[in-house]
Amino acid sequence: xxxxxxxxxxxxxxxxxxxxxxxxxxxxxxxxxxxxxxxxxxxxxxxxxxxxxxxxxxxxxxxxxxxxxxxxxxxxxxxxxxxxxxxxxxxxxxxxxxxxxxxxxxxxxxxxxxxxxxxxxxxxxxxxxxxxxxxxxxxxxxxxxxxxx
Amino acid sequence: xxxxxxxxxxxxxxxxxxxxxxxxxxxxxxxxxxxxxxxxxxxxxxxxxxxxxxxxxxxxxxxxxxxxxxxxxxxxxxxxxxxxxxxxxxxxxxxxxxxxxxxxxxxxxxxxxxxxxxxxxxxxxxxxxxxxxxxxxxxxxxxxxxxxxxxxxxxxxxxxxxxxxxxxxxxxxxxxxxxxxxxxxxxxxxxxxxxxxxxxxxxxxxxxxxxxxxxxxxxxxxxxxxxxxxxxxxxxxxxxxxxxxxxxxxxxxxxxxxxxxxxxxxxxxxxxxxxxxxxxxxxxxxxxxxxxxxxxxxxxxxxxxxxxxxxxxxxxxxxxxxxxxxxxxxxxxxxx
Numbered sequence: 001x002x003x004x005x006x007x008x009x010x011x012x013x014x015x016x017x018x019x020x021x022x023x024x025x026x027x028x029x030x031x032x033x034x035x036x037x038x039x040x041x042x043x044x045x046x047x048x049x050x051x052x053x054x055x056x057x058x059x060x061x062x063x064x065x066x067x068x069x070x071x072x073x074x075x076x077x078x079x080x081x082x083x084x085x086x087x088x089x090x091x092x093x094x095x096x097x098x099x100x101x102x103x104x105x106x107x108x109x110x111x112x113x114x115x116x117x118x119x120x121x122x123x124x125x126x127x128x129x130x131x132x133x134x135x136x137x138x139x140x141x142x143x144x145x146x147x148x149x
Numbered sequence: 150x151x152x153x154x155x156x157x158x159x160x161x162x163x164x165x166x167x168x169x170x171x172x173x174x175x176x177x178x179x180x181x182x183x184x185x186x187x188x189x190x191x192x193x194x195x196x197x198x199x200x201x202x203x204x205x206x207x208x209x210x211x212x213x214x215x216x217x218x219x220x221x222x223x224x225x226x227x228x229x230x231x232x233x234x235x236x237x238x239x240x241x242x243x244x245x246x247x248x249x250x251x252x253x254x255x256x257x258x259x260x261x262x263x264x265x266x267x268x269x270x271x272x273x274x275x276x277x278x279x280x281x282x283x284x285x286x287x288x289x290x291x292x293x294x295x296x297x298x299x300x301x302x303x304x305x306x307x308x309x310x311x312x313x314x315x316x317x318x319x320x321x322x323x324x325x326x327x328x329x330x331x332x333x334x335x336x337x338x339x340x341x342x343x344x345x346x347x348x349x350x351x352x353x354x355x356x357x358x359x360x361x362x363x364x365x366x367x368x369x370x371x372x373x374x375x376x377x378x379x380x381x382x383x384x385x386x387x388x389x390x391x392x393x394x395x396x397x398x399x400x401x402x403x404x405x406x407x408x409x410x411x412x413x414x415x416x417x418x419x420x421x422x423x424x425x426x427x428x429x430x431x432x433x434x435x436x437x438x439x440x441x442x443x444x445x446x447x448x449x450x451x452x453x454x455x456x457x458x459x460x461x462x463x464x465x466x467x468x469x470x471x472x473x474x475x476x477x478x479x480x481x482x483x484x485x
Binding site: 013015016019022023068069097098099100102119120121122123124126 | 281285289
């Protein structure tokens with residue numbers, strides 16, 4: 001088991017991606033933050049396909065931070081796909097999005113999200129949220145072990 | 150023509166029945182039938198006419214001695230029944246048509262609601278994201294390049310951040326207002342005393358420096374949507390809390406007055422108040438009666454409360470004087 005686990009950030013907006021990276025850095029969580037631009041790239045990364053062919057797929061991220069408002073595959077479809085795939089279905093997925101709409105939250109949990117966090121507009125609170133997220137999912141939470149054969 | 154058509158027609162039927170003692174049953178049937186058609190033309194309800202016609206038909210048939218139950222009588226009775234049924238059929242068709250119209254209207258409302266949903270969705274995502282960028286990168290400038298900036302420059306950036314906070318709050322409030330408009334209304338018996346006390350306790354907890362004398366009447370109960378009522382009280386009590394901040398002896402009171410046409414709840418404070426001549430603006434969105442510097446706010450709170458009260462079928466009004474506090478009165482409609 002790797003001691004340095006990655007955080008997979010699925011975020012199409014460059015501003016938000018940079019702010020998230022800065023927030024994690026501010027929160028002194030220097031874990032490897034891998035940013036992909038949409039759901040297709042996210043699944044490629046997780047399953048070692050296309051641009052990520054050859055990646056060691058047993059090295060799963062500690063947590064996936066998933067935006068909902070994505071081009072090509074929307075966030076819910078990505079989540080559904082993750083939960084349907086034997087190899088990655090237990091991956092912790094935190095929906096990290098601007099919306100606080102009831103229907104988004106309900107759909108997130110219906111599709112099997114572990115958690116739902118609204119991105120604060122206030123940057124200080126954003127940093128705080130990043131720190132809390134990081135501490136919880138990287139340090140406190142224990143991911144699923146590999147299945148015995 | 151103010152007489153109740155039902156009553157006068159009933160009297161006419163009664164008169165027919167009385168005469169049937171003496172006249173032939175055929176005449177009775179004929180008269181009842183014609184009266185029914187006339188009443189229908191007058192716009193009386195088909196159910197009422199049909200009941201009356203059946204009643205007179207039944208009464209008339211009862212009076213017919215069996216030997217006089219001629220073919221003609223039977224035929225007329227059958228005609229009358231058929232006429233009643235066809236009137237029923239017309240009414241049913243009418244009901245079905247208005248049902249169809251209602252269904253169509255429902256469909257349109259649902260489409261409009263979906264549009265509102267996607268508008269809110271848009272606002273949620275598309276407005277908040279660049280706002281976050283403005284706030285975040287401004288902060289990044291201050292943190293990482295603050296040493297290159299003089300006090301004035303830093304102050305200007307602080308004002309940028311303050312403005313983004315304000316816009317963020319406005320977005321939240323607008324979305325809240327839109328949500329209130331769209332959510333279904335579910336009435337249940339609600340303990341208003343407990344609700345108000347809980348909100349006041351939360352306000353006190355979040356603002357420990359302040360001493361506010363809060364009085365909530367015992368036994369306040371109503372039949373309303375508890376989530377919406379909570380939002381309404383949070384706004385009203387939050388306002389009372391806010392506008393009494395300059396009083397040395399701030400006091401807030403929640404109670405109920407019994408008036409002729411029902412209970413009226415009130416929230417009273419002894420804070421800044423406002424001039425009654427501007428009261429008409431009170432419940433419109435974005436309209437404020439105080440400057441933001443004096444008392445921060447977006448001007449959506451009371452618009453939200455107004456919407457909640459309206460959805461309950463009630464009404465809300467205020468009485469106040471500048472420097473002498475304000476009282477907000479509201480009712481919660483017939484269902485409460």
